Amino acid sequence: MKNPLDSLWGTIISGLILTLILYNIVNHFLGG
């Protein structure tokens, strides 16, 4: 499997997905 960080779009999409995951963690588990 290709490393997503080898492409700029892969890097940006990975960053957006990580943002969504972390947002949900903070919103649901840590009380914002």
Added chain:
Amino acid sequence: MEYVPAFARWLHFMAGVMWIGLLYYFNFVQVDALKAAQADGTAAGITKHVVPRALLYFRWSALVTWLAGAALLGGNFFLAFGLQGVYSAIGIGAWLGTIMLFNVWFLIWPNQKKILGIVQATDEEKTKARRVAFLASRTNTMLSIPMLFFMGAGAHVAIFFG
């Protein structure tokens, strides 16, 4: 005016713009520009005159950003890094920024020193150094996306988490 937090916030923004601006320059401009320059034999000027200067401002602005951020957190530093209550959003931003600072000083810069010939390295070591520095830089670009989100969210919790 509360001089220390006001100055710390201003400095944090200015140094942060320089740090992330140079990070985006490396990733969005320089990587492809160097490939094209190597293909037509004009890369030497970039690696000799541009890269060392960009890296100088890059690594020191990263450190200043972190220190100003720590000063800005002040007495809430451990609440943020401990992800406590309303400090959890800025805490996530602070943790991501800290990981990025680590990458700059312990992965990107030491490997760039080998690539640029500041420290001795064999061709094999340089090839490995290029890959490690590239991936660390791309990792920081990826982490900058949630980092900037949580920096904004931490300062405006009602908007982002209301």
